[in-house]
Amino acid sequence: MSEWAAKRFWTEATVTQGEDGFGIALDTRPVKTPAKAALIVPTRPLAAAIAAEWNAVAEKIDPRDMPMTRSANAALDKVAHQHAEVADMIAAYGETDLLCYRATTPQELVLRQSEEWDPLLDWAESVLHARLRPVPGIMPAPQDDAAMQNLRMLVHAQGIFELTALHDLVALSGSLVLGLAAQKKARHPSELWQISRLDEAWQAEVWGADEDAEKLAAIKRAAFLHAEEFYCLASEKSA
Template sequence: MAAAVVRRTLKSINPILSLRTLSSQNRQFTAVAATATEKQPESDGPSSCFTFSSDDREAHKEKNTQKDDSIYVKAARTASSQSSVTMPVAFMTGSIVGKRFYKQVTTREADDGNGWTVMLDYKTLKTPSKRPLKCPTLGLAKGIAAEWEYQETDGIRPFTMPLMKLTCTALERVPITRPKIIEHLLKKFHQDLVFCRAPGDSDLTKGLLEKQVEKIDPLLKWVESEFGFKPVVYSSFYGGKQEDGLVNAIENLLKKTDDCELAAIDALASAAHSLVISIGIVRGKLQIDEAIELIRLEEDLQVDGWGLVEGGHDVDIADLKVQISSAAVFLGLSRRP
C-alpha cells in the first residue's frame, strides 16, 4: 500500500519536492547514480552537483518488467568546447584527484607571449583558483608536462607532481602572503639547524660534535663572508639569538627574491629545518647531496651506531631526497637564462 502511494506521488510531484517530503517522513529510497559514458571532464574538476534525469529512469523501467521505486540521478554534463582544465583545490592536499582524462600533454607559448603553458589534449591547464598556469620558462613548462604525462590511467596523484605544486605556490600563494612567508622564515632563523652544536661530553652524541665542526663550519664561514656577520653557535635546546645585522641581511635577501625563488627557499627551509642550507642551495654554495648530508648528519650517525630501521629511516631519507631535489630542480628550471 505504501509503495503504491509513493509511486503515485512521484508521478504527480516534482522530484526534488518529493525527495524533501519523503525525507521529512523518514522514508528510505535508493538513489542510483548513472554516469554517461560520453561524459567530458569538467573544467572545474570533480563536481558534487547532480541533476535529475527522467530519461535514465524511463530507460531503466523498459529493461525491467516490474516497476521500480528508485530515483535515478546523473552527473551534470559540460560542453565539449571548453578550452581549459582547472585543477580542483584537492590537488594541493595530496589526495587522488580522479582518473586520467586526457591522452596527450604538450606545451606552448602563452597567448600574451609572456611565459609558457601546459596543454592537456587541447585544453589549457589552470591553477586551483582558475588562473592560467603560466611558467616563466619553457624548461619548467616541460618539466610539469612530464609530470602529467607519467600519470597512471587509474588516477592522478598530485604527490608525484612536485613541480606542479611548487609552480601553483609561486603563482598563487607567494604574491599574496609574501610578507608572512618572510616573517615565518626569519622567526625560525634563530633556531636554524646549522647553529646548533651537540654537547661534547654526552655519550649519546659521541662523535657528533666533531662531525658538525668538520661539515658545518665551512658553511658558517661562507655565511660570514657572504653577509659580513659571524653566526652564533649554541648547544642550548631552546636555541640562541643571531646578531641583528645578520638577520637584517638575510631579510633583505629574501625581499629581493622573485616569487619562484621565495617558493623554493620556503620549501627547502621547511624540509631542511634550515634557512641557511636553503640559501646555500639557492646561491650555489651547496649541491643537493651536500645539503642532504648536512641535514641528516645527526641521524646518520645514530644509524651507523644503532642500525637502520626499515620502513622508518629509509622512508624518511627517500622523502627528504624528493623534497630537496624537487625544490632545487624547480628553482633551476624557473630561472630565465
C-alpha cells in the same frame, strides 16, 4: 569505493608563450591551478618540465606524480597571495638555524659538527654577509641583528617561484643557511642534504638504523632535491 580521479582527456601537452611568461596547453585548453588561476611560469624550462608531467599521465591524474605542477600551483595559489608572510616565516629560521645548535658531548660528534657545519657558516658570512654564531645545547640564543636583517632582505627579495622552493629547502633541512646554499649552488644538493642529517646519521651509527625513519628520510630527501631542481628551472633565463 575507489577514490575518484580525473582521467586524461588530452592528446598532447605543449608549452605556450605569452606576455606574462610560459603556460601549458592540453591540446588547446590552458592548464589552470586548483584556484582557477592561469598556470603561467617564468621560464620555458620549467614550463617544459610541467608539460612533461602532463604528457606522462597514462590514464588518471595523480598529483603525487606531478611535483613540478604542484610546486607551481603552490607558488601561484598560495605564495603569491601571502609573499611577505611566507618570507617572514622562512627568514625566522635564521634565528634558530640548525647549523648553530651544537652538541656538547660526545667529543666525536662535537668535532663532526664543527667540521661539517662551520664551513657553511663561514660561507654565509662571506657570501650572504651574515655571520651566525654557534652555541652549545638547544636553548635559543639571539643572533646578530645585522646578520638577521641581511638574511631577511635576501629572502624577501625572492620572487614567488624562488620563494616556494626556498620554503621547502629550509623547512626540510631546518636551516636557512643550507636552503640559501642550495639556491646559490655552494655545494651539491645531495651533499647539503647529508649535512642537514648529520645528527640523525650519528644516531644511526650509534644505535642502528630505524627502518621507518629511513623511509621517511628518503621521502624528505627526494622533496629537498625536487625543491632545488624547481628553483633552478624557475630561475633559468627563458630559452
